[in-house]
Amino acid sequence: MAAALALPATFAPRITAAIERAPRLPVVWLRGQACGGDTEAFLAAASPTVSELLLDLLSIEYHDALMTTSGEAATAARSSLGARFPDGYLAVVEGAIPTADDGMACTIGGRPFRDVVREVCDGAIATIAVGACAFDGGAPGASGGRTDAVGVTEAAPNARLISLPGCPMNVENLTATIAHYLTFSELPVTDSRHRPLFAYGGLVHNQCERRAHYEFGEFVLAWGDEGAQKGWCLYKMGCKGPEAFANCATVQYASATSWSVKAGHGCIGCTMPDFWDSMGPAHARLPSTLPFAPNITADQIGLGLVGGIAAVTAAHGAATYARELRNRVVGRRRAAAAATAGVVPAPVEGAVATLEPPAAASPGPVEPTPPEPMAAEPVAATPEPAATPKAMTTPEAEPVLEAGPSALVEPDPNEPGADEPEQPESSR
Amino acid sequence: MTRLAIDPVTRVGGPLRIEVDVQDGVVADAWAAATMFRGLEGTLIGRDPRDAWLMAQRICGSCNGVHALASVRAVERALGIAIPGNARIVRNILAGSQLVTGHVTGFYRRQLPDWADLLAGAAADPAAASELARSISDSPSSSTPYFQGVRQRLAGLADSGQPGIFTPSAAPTAAYRLSPAASLVVAAHSLEALEWRRSMTRLQTFLGGKSPHPQTFVVGGMTLTPPWGGPVRASSGEHPRRPQSSAPMPLGERGLSVLTSLIAGARDFVDQVYLPDVLYLADVYRDQAKLGRGLGNLLAFGEFPEDDTDEPKLLLPRGRLMDGDLTSIEAVDQVGVAESVASTHDLEDAELRHPSEGRTSPRYQGLPAPVTTLEGAARYSWAKAPRYWDDPLETGAAARMAVAYAARGEPYSVIARTLANLGLEPGALASTLGRVVARAIEAGLVVDRLDGWLSELKSNLASGDLALADLSDWDPSRWPSEVEGWSLGESSGGAVGHWLRIRDRRIAAYQVVDGSTWNLSPRDGRGRRGALEEALVGTPVPDPASPIEVLRAVHSFDPCPACAVQ
Numbered sequence A: 001m002a003a004a005l006a007l008p009a010t011f012a013p014r015i016t017a018a019i020e021r022a023p024r025l026p027v028v029w030l031r032g033q034a035c036g037g038d039t040e041a042f043l044a045a046a047s048p049t050v051s052e053l054l055l056d057l058l059s060i061e062y063h064d065a066l067m068t069t070s071g072e073a074a075t076a077a078r079s080s081l082g083a084r085f086p087d088g089y090l091a092v093v094e095g096a097i098p099t100a101d102d103g104m105a106c107t108i109g110g111r112p113f114r115d116v117v118r119e120v121c122d123g124a125i126a127t128i129a130v131g132a133c134a135f136d137g138g139a140p141g142a143s144g145g146r147t148d149a150v151g152v153t154e155a156a157p158n159a160r161l162i163s164l165p166g167c168p169m170n171v172e173n174l175t176a177t178i179a180h181y182l183t184f185s186e187l188p189v190t191d192s193r194h195r196p197l198f199a200y201g202g203l204v205h206n207q208c209e210r211r212a213h214y215e216f217g218e219f220v221l222a223w224g225d226e227g228a229q230k231g232w233c234l235y236k237m238g239c240k241g242p243e244a245f246a247n248c249a250t251v252q253y254a255s256a257t258s259w260s261v262k263a264g265h266g267c268i269g270c271t272m273p274d275f276w277d278s279m280g281p282a283h284a285r286l287p288s289t290l291p292f293a294p295n296i297t298a299d300q301i302g303l304g305l306v307g308g309i310a311a312v313t314a315a316h317g318a319a320t321y322a323r324e325l326r327n328r329v330v331g332r333r334r335a336a337a338a339a340t341a342g343v344v345p346a347p348v349e350g351a352v353a354t355l356e357p358p359a360a361a362s363p364g365p366v367e368p369t370p371p372e373p374m375a376a377e378p379v380a381a382t383p384e385p386a387a388t389p390k391a392m393t394t395p396e397a398e399p400v401l402e403a404g405p406s407a408l409v410e411p412d413p414n415e416p417g418a419d420e421p422e423q424p425e426s427s428r
Numbered sequence B: 001m002t003r004l005a006i007d008p009v010t011r012v013g014g015p016l017r018i019e020v021d022v023q024d025g026v027v028a029d030a031w032a033a034a035t036m037f038r039g040l041e042g043t044l045i046g047r048d049p050r051d052a053w054l055m056a057q058r059i060c061g062s063c064n065g066v067h068a069l070a071s072v073r074a075v076e077r078a079l080g081i082a083i084p085g086n087a088r089i090v091r092n093i094l095a096g097s098q099l100v101t102g103h104v105t106g107f108y109r110r111q112l113p114d115w116a117d118l119l120a121g122a123a124a125d126p127a128a129a130s131e132l133a134r135s136i137s138d139s140p141s142s143s144t145p146y147f148q149g150v151r152q153r154l155a156g157l158a159d160s161g162q163p164g165i166f167t168p169s170a171a172p173t174a175a176y177r178l179s180p181a182a183s184l185v186v187a188a189h190s191l192e193a194l195e196w197r198r199s200m201t202r203l204q205t206f207l208g209g210k211s212p213h214p215q216t217f218v219v220g221g222m223t224l225t226p227p228w229g230g231p232v233r234a235s236s237g238e239h240p241r242r243p244q245s246s247a248p249m250p251l252g253e254r255g256l257s258v259l260t261s262l263i264a265g266a267r268d269f270v271d272q273v274y275l276p277d278v279l280y281l282a283d284v285y286r287d288q289a290k291l292g293r294g295l296g297n298l299l300a301f302g303e304f305p306e307d308d309t310d311e312p313k314l315l316l317p318r319g320r321l322m323d324g325d326l327t328s329i330e331a332v333d334q335v336g337v338a339e340s341v342a343s344t345h346d347l348e349d350a351e352l353r354h355p356s357e358g359r360t361s362p363r364y365q366g367l368p369a370p371v372t373t374l375e376g377a378a379r380y381s382w383a384k385a386p387r388y389w390d391d392p393l394e395t396g397a398a399a400r401m402a403v404a405y406a407a408r409g410e411p412y413s414v415i416a417r418t419l420a421n422l423g424l425e426p427g428a429l430a431s432t433l434g435r436v437v438a439r440a441i442e443a444g445l446v447v448d449r450l451d452g453w454l455s456e457l458k459s460n461l462a463s464g465d466l467a468l469a470d471l472s473d474w475d476p477s478r479w480p481s482e483v484e485g486w487s488l489g490e491s492s493g494g495a496v497g498h499w500l501r502i503r504d505r506r507i508a509a510y511q512v513v514d515g516s517t518w519n520l521s522p523r524d525g526r527g528r529r530g531a532l533e534e535a536l537v538g539t540p541v542p543d544p545a546s547p548i549e550v551l552r553a554v555h556s557f558d559p560c561p562a563c564a565v566q
Helices: A011-021 A037-042 A050-057 A071-079 A113-122 A131-136 A171-184 A211-215 A298-315 A319-339 A348-353 A376-380 B049-059 B066-079 B085-115 B118-123 B126-136 B144-159 B180-208 B234-238 B253-284 B286-290 B397-407 B412-422 B434-462 B515-519 B531-536 B548-556
Strands: A025-031 A058-063 A090-094 A126-130 A161-164 B002-006 B016-023 B026-034 B298-300 B303-305 B314-316 B319-321 B337-340 B385-388 B482-491 B494-503 B506-513
Touching: A025 A113, A025 A171, A037 A131, A037 A171, A050 A058, A050 A171, A050 B144, A050 B180, A058 A071, A090 A113, A090 A131, A126 A131, A126 A171, A131 A161, A161 A171, B002 B548, B016 B548, B026 B531, B049 B066, B049 B494, B049 B506, B066 B085, B066 B482, B066 B494, B085 B180, B085 B253, B085 B303, B085 B434, B085 B482, B085 B548, B118 B144, B118 B180, B126 B144, B126 B180, B126 B253, B144 B180, B180 B253, B253 B286, B253 B412, B253 B434, B298 B397, B298 B494, B314 B397, B314 B434, B319 B397, B337 B506, B397 B412, B397 B434, B412 B434, B434 B548, B494 B515, B506 B515, B515 B531, B531 B548
Parallel strands: A025 A058, A025 A090, A090 A126, A126 A161
Antiparallel strands: B002 B016, B016 B026, B298 B319, B303 B314, B337 B385, B482 B494, B494 B506
């Protein structure tokens, strides 16, 4: 079964034992300048299910949208975390953190959210920043914003951070990160912006179901046209798949029900830094040159990790879900293997096997090793194609994009950002 | 006089602080302060209006997609675009299923913990729970072993010493009237609602590409298309890597049949679980319909256009009821809406301004942190104070149901029958209990319509009407140099309006007034309270250490501070 789950057989008993003996991991979930979309995404978790997460795997000690208690009792549940859980807790931050006006654009219990974030994240085993806003300020931090909104990296520089950008984040990546931690007692390998390689190591474009049409020059040219009905490539309708690092094309949403490209709308690049400005306008091509990266493997590592979640689920007796997921993972692996045959010879298992098992056999949350820049390790498990561009092995070296809304409007002296340097004109 | 502050108010859509003055065990005065501001109206400025819905929908991830719809409609009105009927229907299914999802999850996740101690179900007799469940509904999951299993899960949670979010509030046990068996039934249904919600997310993802934040809107319609039905060129068979796609296309034959079954599942859950639970709860707490009556002024912009005319018939009608009078509906026009920033952290003056003239100049003006009281701060909330021709109004499901009742249209009989069965008069809709009941009635009405919309879509597609987008004004070179647009609609939380101005093909001004802006409104320039503030006045607070009655009243609005302040 472990092999079917894309994990080496030797891992199966270890995973089962570790998960079953572990106490539920205490989690505090903070929301600042947020729309609540990442919470909504979390509540649709399928593997494991959200009720398994809430009742069996995690104990969410503080979440303002979910907890019964209010006011001072709620605040006490948060401020007593360190005392109640000497082995530590996991912090999740959703939403941006305003820094203008002494942080008073977002207060919780009368205190600036900025201070709460720093206090909670500094005391946490690790912090997961979910969504675009917690990543780098997102929409409140976009041009025209008035609150100097920033992400967790800036607000809590000492936090041991994992970032899951996206608007909202894909819940499969959150559960995979949590499962990775529960299983291996350490955080997944990330790039320099704290994004796990399994999820953000590959370009959307390279695993897109419509990629073949791109190769053949078959493009949608107007919404609903013949090309749209035939499911052709959306690049000319502004799809940012060639510029965006994410695993949406493989993992998709709601148990692989769909994703934006399947539904006929291009990717908007919502996992990318400063995406509201760097990836816009959504319905026009960016002026940058296409980064013609060959097929890369990091997203397949992601699939392996999602398979790992099935192991966690199975360990808790939810055999049906595990079976469902296994079928899906196997099917998808075959699909991926067929799609990339001859290009990426490394099996998924090989990539996952490079993850280190926990050194000590003691289960439960232990101090994880800091997320070292191990980027080269899993990638090196795959024989590199000859012409690997630099962007592949170091995903942090993203394509530099040069246009944003500021490039497209006349600078208004009354608008913030008007004193920014003149940007090159869009090629539209 | 005792001042009580609740901050954070949990189980709402964003940071919210409530303060009440309690005199002789009753709330004498109240203040609602939204404590978070993002400034999305400002970040929209300068962008391509065709992208506006993408950013506008980020106003709220719970009322998922509603602000995208409001935004895209406003741009379409500005540019004079009439969308195809198929796009209207798909939008109705998306927004309707979202409203149903919002009401169900709102009840089990945000309101129920005020009315029931879910962990008390750990001590219940599963056989008694089974008997009760069978007496109120014909849900198939009602056997004794089923409730035995749920009880074990709850007991495991309670015994673990880490009940987490399920840690009960400190309210005296007398505040909760449900028997242990009834607590076990509703706790089981809360867990079922979590699982059910996933199927609703699938439905949304099918039509929206993802959920939250569906990505299939486009100015002029929707990006979804039926699959190609014409001849297939030979070359497509020669692709070295054939497109891989296991899930069905949403508007293909298989996709439509999946949608049919998802909608059927939505309906079953509302009919067999959600509605019976709410009706049972309402029966137990009937006296709470006397509380939280509030303004008595109710506003509904109406929603779900049923035809493609300029003034379409709406499933939930538009209208306004004033001073508790449910006999005469007054007309609603967007020109009557205005906002004041008299009590808002804003630098502008207190004057009422129509949203097309609206300004947002944010600046915190309260006391320095840590904020222990709002007393002495004239400007105490980030929310603006919307008024309709100078009057504060309440919006939301209660207002929509009251207007639909007063309009004597199709929904009338369902609303009247449900209220009669509960022994409530229609005026009780806008009350602490009535708002909870109103949402359940509305969810029933809308979930019953979803299948009808899908049938219309199927028959249109079958008859060769494949259009989902009108692109005649997609090209900005055809746009006038300056034009204004607006839209009126409904989210689960209340009446939503978007106003924008397009100048030289860019957004020059953007203002949003959400249902929660109306409900969480602070005082206006004349010192009049907003809807929630008014509803809190008169609420009993027997135990100031645990003001559960105040929380019930707050949550009865299902307020969303993220929507209220954009």
